[in-house]
Amino acid sequence: MFQKILIANRGEIACRVAATARRMGVQTVAVYSDADAQAKHVAACDEAVHIGGSAPKDSYLRWERILQAARDTGAQAIHPGYGFLSENEDFARACEDAGLVFIGPPASAIAAMGLKAESKRLMEKAGVPLVPGYQGEDQDPHLLQREADRIGYPVLIKASAGGGGKGMRLVEKGEDFAAALDSCKREAINSFGNDAVLVEKYVQRPRHIEIQVFGDTQGHVVYLFERDCSVQRRHQKVLEESPAPGMTPQLRQQMGEAAVAAAQAVGYVGAGTVEFIVEQPGGYDAPEAMRFYFMEMNTRLQVEHPVTEAITGEDLVEWQLRVAAGQPLPKRQDELQIHGHAIEARICAENPDNQFLPATGTLQVYAKPAHAAFSVDTVRIDDSVRRGDAISPFYDSMIAKLIVHGDTRAQALVRLDEALAQTHIVGLATNVQFLRHVVRSPAFREAKLDTALIPREAALLFDQEPVGLPLAAAAAVATVLAREQAQAPAGDPFGQRDGWRALLAHRRRFDFEFHGQPALAWLTYGQRGAPHRLAVEQGGNPVAEGELTFTLAGADAAQGTRLDLHFAGQRARATVYAHAEALEVFTPQGATRIVLADPLAHAGEATGEGGRLTAPMPGKVVSFAVQAGDAVKQGQSLAVMEAMKMEHTIAAPADGTVAELLYAPGDQVAEGAELLRLEPA
Structure with a gap:
């Protein structure tokens, strides 16, 4: 086993890895940016090394600095966490060249599964079912449009090098394809440095079910059952649970064996997730009719891994360290069993009632339910923040993960609602109340699940007032x-x-x-x-x-x-x-x-903003869709901003004429900054 590892990440995953490593007697080294100098993950590790500025490109994506930090501190291995460099084949190869163990799959497996189009061609050869689509190398926009027309709408445009819901657009009709393609490519190049896309049929009433796989250096691969991640907003997961409601033993085995075959096809080692889109042609109450299609493989540990830990009783981070050290898998397939039901809620700094706009600010209050940190228990919270910490615009908006476990799904639902009720966050907008609305909704309680649950149940989920x-x-x-x-x-009746x-x-x-x-x-x-x-x-x-x-x-x-x-x-x-x-x-x-x-x-304060349009959050101006003098209609797109790794469209609040643009594409702006002036019609 390693004596010391460096954690090349931040946030709750860095805290999670540090906790498991300490329990195993392994020392840890944290890396941190300017914004994270006082972060919880820094305090959680035995040592810490500063690697650069607040923006990821100046710190967490600078792998030469991370490698130097590992050499300087005497670490033998690097744990990449998830996000940032975790699925970067060049970084994995650079670790190997530097004589360091990359706690993850070999660079060849990352390369094989890193590009969605390439991985789908590989899965097609392996006989894994695929959704109808186009994964070709020719990226001519006109060809992509023709392929979308051939496949039939609605279609999904997806960044080939993407993940986490970024670089993905749903297109309902042909006339919207070109604009969606431009936006998707722009977000893909900003997030992944690669604007190649694939186009595939949008499956009706789809469920997102993924299989946790694990491989060792001896060639053994097992699957640790499934997670249902169907409840999503902006193609990003909101709630995850295991096992998947309505999953039949036969379908579980078929999907598990397909996932193992996918991992074996690329010589996979370590933790990985094979994601499937599952069609429900017979409706929500006919699980025996469900069909699954390969979607992609995430060559890393997933954010939602705690629900798998809860139902199996296994520590997947410990498995990662043991496998990376050359040890065999701790258990065989026939030794793994499902115990009870677990659900994870992602608590994020965002305003669900305003199109999930990301929020920044200071955690003036951060009160959590009673929990057992990083352990399998009835209630668990994985986080990396404390009261008084600031949520900045530089990183993902997730504040914490709340995980509950029960003997049954019904019991887990009750525990999740109670734990969310005991989670008090003040100082910025969060999605805690929205999560409670989802958990309490009839559709979620009755497991009528698909990736459109949130828009379908919008009347019950948004703009709700539970107190009165x-x-x-x-x-x-x-x-x-x-x-x-x-x-x-005291003692003064007149006071x-x-x-x-x-x-x-x-x-x-x-x-x-x-x-x-x-x-x-x-x-x-x-x-x-x-x-x-x-x-x-x-x-x-x-x-x-x-x-x-x-x-x-x-x-x-x-x-x-x-x-x-x-x-x-x-x-x-x-x-x-x-x-x-x-x-x-x-x-x-x-x-x-x-x-x-x-x-x-x-008294005397202005009552309105007049013709001003301001930035709803700190971020970067990506583009303007209008020029000074243009006439615009209410709801028309005026500008695109990027914050917390996501693009956000600024729309006209009323009919009018653009009087002046006050910034240029690429400019960083503060929350409340006036972007343009609009003269009312």
């Missing part, structure tokens, strides 16, 4: 009262802030903003121990009225103000975090935000 104005206002008022009572001097008046009842007004709309509440203080009364209004109309009672269960900066509330027939346990005027309210039913407004503090 009455309870949010009551929680905000109770938080203010609790803080005032805590600040009152108490309890609304007592000698002759008249005291009535107090609270102004709120809730989902962008003004609201107000009138609090009538109870006298001589009587309960307070609260009346909530919005738009001049009463919303709720009744007695307000609460019990303070605790209050501090890290855990917020914890209240047991009773108002207008509703009882709730609420945790409230206040930052400036905003109050984030978390309840078992869900979370919401309410702003306690001070009208005098904002």
Whole structure:
């Protein structure tokens, strides 16, 4: 076994590898960029080496610096994690040339499976079923258009060197193909340095099911069952589970054996994932009719590997280290079994209600459910952040992975919803509440799964308000009262802030903003121990009225103000975090935000942006689709920005004329920067 390994990555995978290596008695070396100088993965390792600037191209993609760090620290092997250099055949070969063990497959296997088109030709020779498509080397746009027309719409354009949902576009009709191809190629060249694409038939009602495979240097390959990754947004996974719901033993064996054959065809060593698209021609309730097609092979450990660990009881990172050290696989195929059901939720810094726009900011609050770090348990969190850390625009938007395990899928679903309810993040937008909506949706509960689940169930998943104005206002008022009572001097009856008046009842007004709309509440203080009364209004109309009672269960900066509330027939346990005027309210039913407004503090402020169009997040301007003087229609594409490895289209909010472009393609812009001026029609 190795004495010391270098982890050529960042984030939760670096923490994960460090934890397993420590348990095995192996020392670890972290590498870090300027942005990650104080990162959790740096503290998790025994040593750390600075390798460059914040942008990946200046640090984590500079393999000569990583190799030098390994030589300088005496590491014998390099673990690439996932992303960055993990599937780079040149880096794997450079490690070998430097006398270092690359903890992954041989460079030849990466090369064989790295290009989607080449790998599909290889699988076709091996007899693995393929989706109808075009994987040729001729990349003439007109030829690609003709092939798409021949295959029949809808089709998928996919970056041949891609992965992780990047460089992928769904095209519904022929007239949209050229624009989608341009966008796909642009994103592919930026992400992978290769703009070659393939075109394939878009399978109707498809499920994304992948098989975890593992090979050793003695030529043995096993499969560790399947993961269903069908719930996706922007072709990127949101929820993953194992085993796949509705999977028949016969289909599991067929897919597993096909995956093993694919790995053996390229002499695979280490952890890998063979991904299949699964067609459901008989509908959601006819698993016996499902057909599978090879999609691609990821020649690395996957983000969702913890669900496989949960159902098998195996540590896949430990397997990686043992196999890379020349040891045989720890178990044979007939020794592997499935135990229970596991689900993983990817917690990301993004706004699902705004087209999953990535978010940046500081984790002012990061409260997690009780969990056992990096172990198979009922609840587990893999992360690399702490309270006070910043989520920057330089890397992926994922904050953490929440994994639950149960004896059955139904039990795992309940545990996942409870764990998400206990996950409190304040300081930037996240998808935690969206994940709860998905988990609670009838389609997901009943396992009516396909990759279109999110758009299909959009009415239940987006723009949901689980708490409501009455309870949010009551929680905000109770938080203010609790803080005032805590600040009152003890033993001073005249310093108490309890609304007592000698002759008249005291009535107090609270102004709120809730989902962008003004609201107000009138609090009538109870006298001589009587309960307070609260009346909530919005738009001049009463919303709720009744007695307000609460019990303070605790209050501090890290855990917020914890209240047991009773108002207008509703009882709730609420945790409230206040930052400036905003109050984030978390309840078992869900979370919401309410702003306690001070009208005098904002007197005279502008009420709108006029003709300005601003950047919704920090990033790079990729292109403008218009010029000064152009007339545009509402919803028309104006510009494309890139942030957190994804492209985002900026559309016209109304009809008008472009007055001025304020940046050029390639410029880096801050969040809120004015990109162009639009004169209203």
